[in-house]
Amino acid sequence: MALEAELETFQKRLPSLLGMAAGKFALVHGEEVSVWPNADAAIDEGYERYGLDQFLVKEIIEHEVPRYFSRGVTRCQ
Amino acid sequence: MSIVTGPITPDGALIDVLVGVSGARQKLLERKGFMVPKKIPVRAVIDTGSYATAFMPKVFKALDLTPLGTVKVRTPSTTPGEPHITDEFDVNVTLVSGLDEVVALRVRAIVSDDFDNWTDAPQALFGRDVLSKCAFAYYGLAGEWTLAFN
Secondary structure (H helix, E strand, O other), X not given: OOOHHHHHHHHHHHHHHHHHHOOOEEEXXXXXXXXXXXXXXXXXXXXXXXXXXXXXXXXXXXXXXXXXXXXXXXXXX | OEEEEEEEEOOEEXXXXXXXXXXXXXXXXXXXXXXXXXXXXXXXXXXXXXXXXXXXXXXXXXXXXXOOEEEEEEOOOOEOOEOEEEEEEEEEEEEEEOOEEEEEEEXXXXXXXXXXXXXXXXXXXXXXXXXXXXXXXXXXXXXXXXXXXX
16 A cells, blocks of 8 residues: 555654644655645655655644545545 | 636536646656656536545546545545545646636645546536635526635
């Protein structure tokens, strides 16, 4: 699955990230994590640092609240 | 102010857009000497009930994009406490009026294949992430909608 390693790193580091950067956005590549004020800044930096490699941008929050979408969703394989 | 108008049809408030890679990704591709994928024309339906904008998987594939996030989503088919997880993509959405490109927006779009496949059917959904950046007027009696951007 895409982003599997990055999601694992994010979950591992979430407790410490919550203590110092709740509400900000994590940029994750492999086991490398950095913090950015918003999603666009994190994505821009991701392209700058990692080029066309895969990277994850995720909001630093304790519990992700599901959002409502009016149709079925899927994942890109 | 930029204004885009369109029809209200039996499928809803339809809008034609062009979907492309974000400006940041375009710069990266150009710097590396790669071709920038052409923008893809898509017909979307405006939906105030959806938090995000979504496109069919084939749109992201055509743009050669990989996801850069995941998000938990409730849909009509989920049960409480068991949301679906979908991928997020960084794209640029350009609103068009006739032949003019009116407004370009950076969007973190999600993936949905829950659209009919017949000609002219909407193949995407415009959610509140886009609507939060403009004024949206729905003139039911006139069968027309308007989006106004500062």
